[in-house]
Amino acid sequence: MAEPLVTRRLVYHLGGYDPVAPQAAYQRFVRELRRFTATWSVMATASAPIIEADVASWHVAASGPNWRAEIEYRLMRWDDVIEAAGRQPMWRRVPSALFAFLDFVAAGALWGYFRTNWRYAGFFLYPFVLFGLLAALAGGAGTLVTRTTESPIIGLCAGLAALVLLMRWPAERLFLPLLFDDWIFSRDYIRRRDAVLDPRLDRIARALAASVRDGEADEIVVIGHSLGAVLAVDCLARALRLDPGLGKTGPRVSLLSVGSSLLKIGLHRRATRFRNAVEHVASAPQIFWAEYQALTDVMNFYKSNPVADMGLRVPGRPVVRVERIRRMVDPARYRRIRRNFFKIHCQFVNGNDRRAAYDYFMLLCGPLSVERQVRYADGAVSAIGADGALRESAADVPHVLGNPVEMSR
Structure with a gap:
């Protein structure tokens, strides 16, 4: 039986250590969303942002000739924490x-x-x-x-x-x-010293658990980029402590760690609390977890398994995909950014110039579930036609079997 398409998706995004104010983050999102629409021949618009103390949120409507998806995008704020440190x-x-x-x-x-x-x-x-x-x-x-x-x-x-x-x-x-x-x-x-971030993660976790219970979305995606992947795992572990059955019924729940710094923290001998959070999330089979890595990004752990490399025995978690930044961007732009490790690192959350197996905006705005896109060898490339339409055959294509790391080399 074909898996239903995603028409409503709720996204929690936790960014890296980057002092970008929410309005600037929204403007960057809209700019890269335009790149996404040009690359995939689809339509997408974003509403004005609503900026609150814990999150900045906006709605995205994305569509092709024969599909439409409504996305609520919630950006967890910690720019104030970063800005305070910079002062x-x-x-x-x-x-x-x-x-x-x-x-x-x-x-x-x-x-x-x-x-x-x-x-x-x-x-x-x-x-x-x-x-x-x-x-x-x-x-x-x-x-x-x-x-x-x-x-x-x-x-x-x-x-x-x-x-x-x-x-x-x-x-x-x-x-x-x-x-x-x-x-x-x-x-x-x-060493758990941040008096601002810790209660904020608790509040986000409660909101996440409530969103799953409400069941208004077809899919809930928690995505963490760079050091934000650490916070994403932490937040999801807190939500699982609040509701151990999180994701067993209701909307699908997926975790994406992209260009992540999980091992940055997890390999520190004193990071016991964080390793416990990683093990808690990895041991919840109802939560689909994928990790995306790239060779040219020096700020992630290329060709590693964060769970195994922390010494945690949870086999098969996460699904690791190794992708190439070169395949995502225009050759001229790649030549300009290849020696700027911050720009390379940020491509994980930017729009692609070329259709590729990894595409941040297609994962968050497309009609296929995150898990299907991760398990397809080429992401959504074969599923979306040149005109942006979802190919009829895509509804019946089974998940790709085998080792995703090997397939993406």
Whole structure:
């Protein structure tokens, strides 16, 4: 029997460590939605956003010649948490970041990064190596001034002034302050210190559980990008504690972790609470969970299984798909962004220029369920015609069998 098409979908999106205000996030969504409509020859419009303390939400209507889907999109806010961290003076952020670095090294996380994905180990080391180079430059300037003036005090002041200037530029251009804040937050999250985010996740979890009980949607999708994947798993685990039967009846519930940082947290020896949350979600068979990864994205763990690599024994979870960013974007645009690891990383939540097995907007706005798109070798490519119509044969195509990781190479 053919699986029913999705006509109503509720999406909870948890973004990464990116200080983007909800209005700006909405504008980016609308811009990328236009790219989606051009690529897939479909129509889609978004309503004006409603911005609240915990979420920013808007409705999307997407359609092709023979299908239509209504989507309620809820963006969980934590831009205020990120912005507050960015307002901290640098004299406090630098030592906190260095302490976080030592903490992750001492807790075995760095060795875990090398073991599972050496590119991510390089990403971890990048801000601290960069800071070391900038500190060395500042120290050299201070030494030169000391020799010129024969005054160690003047030399010390000159060195500190040089470091302050270097932390303004080029450090900000190279994302150093943001990356420092990212690792400081990650350490604090492991030790459960955030007084704002923790109760917010509880409220989102309650809303999610209520949405499943209401049963108004055909499908509920929780999607986490980058560090937001950690929060997505955390939130879903809280919802499962509120309602252990979540997803067994009513709407299908799916979890998507894309370009995720699950192992960033999970490989830290002290992250017991988070690993318990991962195991709780992975052990709920009624929740479909897929993980998307890409080689060129240094900010995810390419060709890894986050559950297995945390030492959790829940076989077959999640379904891991390895995709290629190159296949998603126009060749000219790919050449422009390939060396910008933030832009590559964000392609997981942007619109594609080319039809590909992974497409953020097709997963969230298309007529096929998330699970069907994940299990098809080419996503929705074979199911959607050149005119944007759902091909009649797509209704009867069975899920692809086999190892999705192998199929996507």
